[in-house]
Amino acid sequence: MYEQMAVIRRTEKAAYDLFLAGLVKGTTHLASGHEAIAVGASFALRPDDYVFATYRGHHHAIARGATPEACLAELMQKATGLCKGKGGSMHLTWAPGNMLGSYAIVGAHLPIAVGAAWSAHLRGTSQVAVAFFGDGATNIGAFHEALNMASIWKLPVIFVCENNLYMEYTPIGAVTAADHPAADRAPAYRIPAKIIDGNDVIVVRDTVAEAAARARAGEGPTVIEAETYRHYGHSRTDPAKYRPAEEVERWLKHDPLDIARARLEALGVTPDTIKSIDEKADAIVAAAVDAAKNAPVADVREALTDVWADGGSAWRT
Amino acid sequence: MTETEIITYREAVAEGIAREMRRDPTVVCLGEDIAAAEGVFKTTVGLLKEFGPRRVWDTPISEQAIVGAAMGAAMTGMRPVAEIMFSDFFAVCWDYVANEIPKARYMTGGQVTVPLVLRTANGGGLGFGAQHSQAVENWALTIPGLKIVAPSTPADVIGLMAASIRSDDPVIFCEHKGLFATKGPKPPEGHVVELGKANIVREGTDVTLVGLASTVHTALAAAERLAADGVSAEVIDLRCLIPMDLSTVLASVGKTSRLVTVEENPYQGGWGATLVSVVVDEGFQLLDAPVKRVASENVPLPFADTLEEAVIPTVDKVVAAVKSVVNF
Numbered sequence: 041m042y043e044q045m046a047v048i049r050r051t052e053k054a055a056y057d058l059f060l061a062g063l064v065k066g067t068t069h070l071a072s073g074h075e076a077i078a079v080g081a082s083f084a085l086r087p088d089d090y091v092f093a094t095y096r097g098h099h100h101a102i103a104r105g106a107t108p109e110a111c112l113a114e115l116m117q118k119a120t121g122l123c124k125g126k127g128g129s130m131h132l133t134w135a136p137g138n139m140l141g142s143y144a145i146v147g148a149h150l151p152i153a154v155g156a157a158w159s160a161h162l163r164g165t166s167q168v169a170v171a172f173f174g175d176g177a178t179n180i181g182a183f184h185e186a187l188n189m190a191s192i193w194k195l196p197v198i199f200v201c202e203n204n205l206y207m208e209y210t211p212i213g214a215v216t217a218a219d220h221p222a223a224d225r226a227p228a229y230r231i232p233a234k235i236i237d238g239n240d241v242i243v244v245r246d247t248v249a250e251a252a253a254r255a256r257a258g259e260g261p262t263v264i265e266a267e268t269y270r271h272y273g274h275s276r277t278d279p280a281k282y283r284p285a286e287e288v289e290r291w292l293k294h295d296p297l298d299i300a301r302a303r304l305e306a307l308g309v310t311p312d313t314i315k316s317i318d319e320k321a322d323a324i325v326a327a328a329v330d331a332a333k334n335a336p337v338a339d340v341r342e343a344l345t346d347v348w349a350d351g352g353s354a355w356r357t
Numbered sequence: 358m359t360e361t362e363i364i365t366y367r368e369a370v371a372e373g374i375a376r377e378m379r380r381d382p383t384v385v386c387l388g389e390d391i392a393a394a395e396g397v398f399k400t401t402v403g404l405l406k407e408f409g410p411r412r413v414w415d416t417p418i419s420e421q422a423i424v425g426a427a428m429g430a431a432m433t434g435m436r437p438v439a440e441i442m443f444s445d446f447f448a449v450c451w452d453y454v455a456n457e458i459p460k461a462r463y464m465t466g467g468q469v470t471v472p473l474v475l476r477t478a479n480g481g482g483l484g485f486g487a488q489h490s491q492a493v494e495n496w497a498l499t500i501p502g503l504k505i506v507a508p509s510t511p512a513d514v515i516g517l518m519a520a521s522i523r524s525d526d527p528v529i530f531c532e533h534k535g536l537f538a539t540k541g542p543k544p545p546e547g548h549v550v551e552l553g554k555a556n557i558v559r560e561g562t563d564v565t566l567v568g569l570a571s572t573v574h575t576a577l578a579a580a581e582r583l584a585a586d587g588v589s590a591e592v593i594d595l596r597c598l599i600p601m602d603l604s605t606v607l608a609s610v611g612k613t614s615r616l617v618t619v620e621e622n623p624y625q626g627g628w629g630a631t632l633v634s635v636v637v638d639e640g641f642q643l644l645d646a647p648v649k650r651v652a653s654e655n656v657p658l659p660f661a662d663t664l665e666e667a668v669i670p671t672v673d674k675v676v677a678a679v680k681s682v683v684n685f
Contacts, residue, residue, distance in 0.1 A: 155429020185422035349525030
């Protein structure tokens with residue numbers, strides 16, 4: 041788990057640097073600081089469970105098996121990108137890993153995750169669907185419709201709120217009529233809720249595992265509010281000046297990688313071993329950056345493909 | 358001798374869905390009041406009884422969750438048929454119709470498919486007022502990635518429902534609420550009408566009339582009156598907006614040299630604008646007169662019958678439009 045978090049951290053740093061260098065255009069929403077949520081959850085889930093993420097979703101794509109190279113290539117508009125250059129940073133999707141998308145409309149994927157859970161229920165497969173979303177998403181209509189429907193139909197879906205305390209540039213408390221944006225709303229929908237330290241990968245894993253077991257046993261949905269923090273701003277190179285310096289400092293000291301390292305050391309893993317994992321992660325991401333830089337640009341022929349299931353885009357005869 | 362059974366358009370909806378549910382266990386239905394109450398328009402009669410609560414689901418009033426869940430289920434192995442009770446309500450879940458469903462396959466580079474049908478009661482004529490009477494098939498026309506179907510007869514309801522449910526693409530299936538009580542022959546088992554194939558419902562030589570759903574009947578009635586006046590109108594039932602069967606329309610205009618569309622949408626954004634622009638571009642040499650579009654006035658739909666008639670396309674308006682191009 042530590043290795044995967046280390047790879048994600050370096051991938052996000054690479055994305056940031058590439059953006060500054062003008063090699064990544066448009067926008068990115070980096071997940072540095074959120075690694076433990078994606079990785080801990082992924083280790084608690086089966087390969088055939090479904091994951092749905094927001095536009096801040098690079099960590100979820102990688103946690104479910106997308107390579108850093110394909111992710112960075114997508115950001116750099118390359119033909120080898122995860123989505124052939126047709127989606128970009130906000131739409132990283134890795135269907136072979138059942139990571140069924142990063143969604144750019146806030147909250148939209150929650151009902152979609154409910155649908156995947158409904159599908160699993162109808163097919164009797166004991167699969168679980170997990171929707172990861174931010175604190176900001178708890179105030180949009182789709183959040184409430186999704187929780188209500190998941191609850192009344194007792195569907196195997198887990199709602200994981202990555203509460204990083206800010207709805208874009210605004211402190212979540214200023215715009216939310218609840219102290220805990222996801223966990224305090226859950227009881228209104230008769231859904232059990234847990235508030236956890238989202239930066240401790242072991243806690244995340246164990247909490248998601250418990251929720252998944254509940255779901256597979258037919259006991260319905262769970263809401264997990266995982267407290268965490270963005271290391272970067274909301275998007276692109278936002279310096280996040282709206283966050284108080286002491287708050288930023290406090291959270292940077294509560295780094296998920298440091299916490300995981302401490303746990304590993306407590307288990308007897310040596311600093312040398314940890315260092316070699318770090319170096320391995322460095323190498324993986326450096327190679328990924330190189331490969332992505334050298335890949336060909338998105339193929340123009342793909343501009344008119346993939347609208348329909350037959351691969352085409354014909355609208356008329 | 359066996360007589361062909363006659364059914365209503367509304368019965369054809371339930372029959373069309375049931376036929377597909379019998380042949381494919383992944384087809385499931387969801388919507389408000391579709392199961393126990395059998396649909397507010399009685400278009401899902403018998404489905405819960407035959408297929409049970411695991412395949413026919415009553416939902417809360419949650420259009421975003423209904424359509425969003427249908428999308429999630431379609432992405433993971435099911436073929437959901439979701440009902441939006443009145444087509445005006447697409448506006449309530451517009452994010453899914455405009456941003457999520459049609460874009461998912463394309464922006465993931467083809468990694469997902471969304472084989473779902475969003476069926477809805479579309480159009481006016483029953484006095485439901487402005488927010489329950491709009492013909493909105495043209496809203497979906499502005500978005501690449503949605504197939505759009507609007508049957509005009511019970512047989513086409515069944516045939517197009519089969520094609521829509523079997524399609525691996527998302528389909529907006531517009532049932533016309535003003536046509537629910539109309540009757541027609543029940544087609545045999547296995548009847549499928551391929552998407553994107555318009556139907557020439559009346560042959561003629563002097564003008565091409567193109568209609569969709571309710572306006573097909575308006576056009577046919579106009580054609581009868583015109584025949585008495587010595588004008589021979591060819592009437593095309595477009596059946597689908599996407600795929601749009603422009604080859605049939607162009608071939609017809611090649612024969613008649615005159616075109617009039619009949620659209621229930623408001624003129625400013627009706628489907629006829631797209632169709633006419635292609636004909637005027639690719640069929641310029643074929644035309645002997647300006648092209649007319651008989652569409653609704655650019656106002657919300659009023660409640661009172663006399664007011665609604667002043668707004669929507671009528672037989673009189675179609676006849677007048679045809680006469681103006683024939684006399685050009």
